Amino acid sequence: MAAATAAALAALALVAQDGSTLRAAPGAQAAVLAPLPAGELLEVRGQRLDHLQVWSHRLERGGYVKAS
Numbered sequence: 001m002a003a004a005t006a007a008a009l010a011a012l013a014l015v016a017q018d019g020s021t022l023r024a025a026p027g028a029q030a031a032v033l034a035p036l037p038a039g040e041l042l043e044v045r046g047q048r049l050d051h052l053q054v055w056s057h058r059l060e061r062g063g064y065v066k067a068s
Contacts (some may be wrong), residue, residue, distance in 0.1 A: 013052060015040040018052070022063040026051035033063045 015036045023030040028046045034067070036042075042065065046053040051064040 003066075011044040013041065013044050013054060014047065020065060022054070022056060022061065022065060023051070024061070025061055026053075026064045033061060034059055036065065045047045 006058075015038055018038045020036040020038075020040075022036055023032045024033055025031075040056065040058065042052075042054040042056055044052050044054055045062070045066065048064065050067050052067050053062070054065055055062045
């Protein structure tokens with residue numbers, strides 16, 4: 001039952017523009033882990049500063065993207 005509750009609470013984000021990047025930490029100076037194409041679906045796992053902490057199931061990698 002806990003897994004069903006966790007799945008129901010999952011938030012998703014859609015990358016709106018090409019040129020967005022998945023970063024290792026929140027901030028403009030953080031290392032870029034991967035470029036994200038427009039239309040990429042990300043699972044939102046938290047927020048820190050003005051960035052979202054996300055997980056990309058396609059890349060099987062987590063990181064941060066700018067919230068705006």
